[in-house]
Amino acid sequence: QQQVKQSPQSLIVQKGGIPIINCAYENTAFDYFPWYQQFPGKGPALLIAIRPDVSEKKEGRFTISFNKSAKQFSLHIMDSQPGDSATYFCAASKAGGGNKLTFGTGTQLKVEL
């Protein structure tokens, strides 16, 4: 059962644009929502994470928006650059879950010049 649904599967934006990647979860016990960036042939790198007690978190050009009632969260990349071209994964974990992450299916982002 896919507990974290991610969309879109792929995304192309122009340099400077603001790509938005969306995730929806089902399990209300989830209480930690990280985003990971992965380049081809590399392991995922933690970008930014949020907990349900806040609705938004910014770190540099990356922003997470969180809607607890809708059970949705999204990643916004401000002023996107070609170097941001990568695959992005949302994930979720729950307290008492032993730090196990449930991953979304991934979004392949391409930022064009």
Add this chain to the structure above:
Amino acid sequence: GAVVSQHPSWVICKSGTSVKIECRSLDFQATTMFWYRQFPKQSLMLMATSNEGSKATYEQGVEKDKFLINHASLTLSTLTVTSAHPEDSSFYICSAPRLANEQYFGPGTRLTVT
């Protein structure tokens, strides 16, 4: 800098042989580490949880006799793919939680079985 390392980064082996992959937490201790498998253009699939001082916990459908996990110390977990076959060819990635839920991933190991 990297907080989790993996070795080797790339390995080719012949069908029927075994391959060991190491995962190390570099500047912190990890009583738990996780092993994932990733196929091209797909998400990460959790294979097992490596527990220091106890047996690994395997996800449903993962053969524990084929994928042997040993949490040798508080900074080292190993995954051994036994009697490897071409269908075991994949990208294997480990992770370790550092602070609260924050998980850090290794750079991955590309396994090719010929």
